Each structure stands twice: as C-alpha cells, then as structure tokens.
Amino acid sequence: MIFAMKSLIIVFLFLTLNFRVWAFEIRLSTTVPTQGDTLAVEVKGVERGSKYSCWFNAREYPVYPIEGGSLRALIGLPYNFVPGRYAVLIAEKGRGRKKRKKYELLTVNRKVFPVSYITFTAEKRKLIASPLNKRERDLISTALKIEKKKQHWEGKFILPVQGKIVGKYGVKRIAGKEFLWSHKGVDLKVPQGTPVQAANSGEVILAEEGFYLHGKTVTIDHGQGITTIYLHLKSINVRKGNKVTKGQIIGRVGETGLATGPHLHWGLYVHGVPVDPLPWVEREY
Numbered sequence: 659m660i661f662a663m664k665s666l667i668i669v670f671l672f673l674t675l676n677f678r679v680w681a682f683e684i685r686l687s688t689t690v691p692t693q694g695d696t697l698a699v700e701v702k703g704v705e706r707g708s709k710y711s712c713w714f715n716a717r718e719y720p721v722y723p724i725e726g727g728s729l730r731a732l733i734g735l736p737y738n739f740v741p742g743r744y745a746v747l748i749a750e751k752g753r754g755r756k757k758r759k760k761y762e763l764l765t766v767n768r769k770v771f772p773v774s775y776i777t778f779t780a781e782k783r784k785l786i787a788s789p790l791n792k793r794e795r796d797l798i799s800t801a802l803k804i805e806k807k808k809q810h811w812e813g814k815f816i817l818p819v820q821g822k823i824v825g826k827y828g829v830k831r832i833a834g835k836e837f838l839w840s841h842k843g844v845d846l847k848v849p850q851g852t853p854v855q856a857a858n859s860g861e862v863i864l865a866e867e868g869f870y871l872h873g874k875t876v877t878i879d880h881g882q883g884i885t886t887i888y889l890h891l892k893s894i895n896v897r898k899g900n901k902v903t904k905g906q907i908i909g910r911v912g913e914t915g916l917a918t919g920p921h922l923h924w925g926l927y928v929h930g931v932p933v934d935p936l937p938w939v940e941r942e943y
C-alpha cells in the first residue's frame with residue numbers, strides 16, 4: 659500500500675514537474691521562411707514575473723507583449739541572410755529557479771533576386787560616391803533602429819500609394835558593370851504629386867527635407883522595432899514627433915535625390931534590418 663502510494667506521488671510529481679518544465683509554448687509563423695521574410699515567434703503560456711529572451715543566429719531579439727497575453731519576437735531575414743537550418747531558442751527565467759529553455763527548428767530558404775540595370779546621369783553618379791551619402795545613411799540607419807515597447811500598428815499595413823511595383827525588394831541594382839546595391843524596399847510607380855499615406859499608425863522619427871541622395875525622406879516608428887521609410891518625396895507634410903494614423907497623408911511623391919523618375923521607394927525594417935514589406939500588406943503581424 660505504502661509502495662503504491664509512493665509510486666503515485668512519484669508519478670504525480672513527475673507529471674507536475676514536466677508540466678512546469680514545458681509551461682510555455684513556442685509558435686513560429688512559418689518553419690520555412692525565405693530570404694526577405696519576417697519571422698514571428700510567439701511565446702504562449704507565459705508566466706507572470708518570469709523573464710523571457712529570444713535567441714536566433716547568435717543574436718538576442720526583443721520579446722514584446724502582444725494582444726491576448728502572449729509575448730512575441732519578430733525576426734527580420736534580409737535578402738543576404740545565409741539559407742539553412744536554424745533554431746529559435748526561448749529562455750525563461752523565473753524567480754528563484756533555474757532557466758528553462760525551449761527551441762524550435764526552421765529552414766530558411768534561398769530566394770532568387772533578379773538583376774536590374776539602371777542608368778544615372780553623371781551628376782547623380784557623383785552623389786553615390788559623395789561623403790554626404792554616409793551622413794545620410796547614418797542618420798537613416800539610427801532612425802530605423804528605434805526600439806519602443808508599445809505596438810502602434812494595427813492589422814495589415816497598406817501600400818502607401820496605389821501604383822505598379824517597378825522595383826521589387828532584393829533586386830540587385832547594377833549601373834554599367836558596377837554592382838551598386840541590393841534594393842532594400844519596393845519602388846511604386848505613380849505620378850509626381852500623388853499623396854503618400856502612412857502604411858500604418860506610428861510616430862514620425864525623421865522628416866528630412868535636405869537629403870541629397872535619398873531625397874526628401876520620412877521614417878515612421880510603428881513600435882516594437884518596426885519602422886517604415888518613404889524616399890524621394892516631392893514634399894513632406896509631417897514633422898518629427900508627429901503621431902500619424904494608418905492612411906494619413908505624410909507627403910507627396912517626387913523624384914528628389916537619386917531617382918530616375920517620379921516614384922515612391924517604400925521600405926520596412928525589423929530591428930533595423932530591411933525586409934520585404936509586401937508580406938506585411940498581405941498578412942497581419
């Protein structure tokens with residue numbers, strides 16, 4: 659009888675401990691993302707007072723609260739991300755007990771990014787090599803790395819203008835025989851002066867009239883490490899610090915800076931990493 663009781667207690671303890679070890683669950687938005695995708699890592703069944711951290715490819719990613727009481731980490735997989743098998747690890751640290759770790763495996767697939775040839779006037783080519791270029795890039799990259807806990811975006815993102823995509827994300831831009839760069843956003847072709855809408859709600863972090871290379875530029879912080887950028891504008895009608903709502907007009911399409919005609923360059927960044935913005939228009943994050 660005592661023996662049976664003991665066994666029962668052991669089984670009970672085993673089940674409880676096991677349940678506690680696996681108290682949280684990881685859910686990936688996909689286990690087969692491709693270069694350019696955003697990977698969402700949801701942590702369900704989180705315990706109050708515990709701290710969670712997310713690790714992927716030797717980098718720690720911020721974990722933020724989302725609706726419904728879960729936590730989530732968003733991981734940007736840029737065009738040059740090395741394809742292969744990876745693990746996402748979530749570590750949980752509760753008060754007065756050992757860290758618990760759990761991981762999920764995924765495979766990042768290669769995507770073929772086509773080559774596109776462009777020609778710039780001699781004057782515009784000079785701009786690429788100019789030291790002004792670095793200053794602009796530094797200011798922009800700082801603006802795109804902003805991290806705030808609160809999520810400002812709601813639902814799907816919208817295309818800032820309704821135009822044909824003439825430059826896809828990730829295409830390799832070549833001028834003459836020289837590789838310039840991989841395209842970090844999408845180019846939407848619309849007439850000069852077309853109103854540009856905020857792709858989602860957020861706060862204006864940069865509204866810059868004086869950029870030589872990027873032209874008139876706006877960046878919006880949507881919270882939780884998600885930012886969008888709008889380049890080559892003709893005019894800007896928001897200021898740094900302004901709160902904007904999805905669909906609000908932030909400026910007009912132009913061809914300022916290094917542009918070969920009127921169009922909107924629109925980019926989306928995840929913790930400062932450029933990703934393909936179109937999946938954000940097609941699905942909700």
Ligand SMILES: [Zn+2]
Nearest residue numbers: 825844845923
């Ligand atoms: Zn572009």
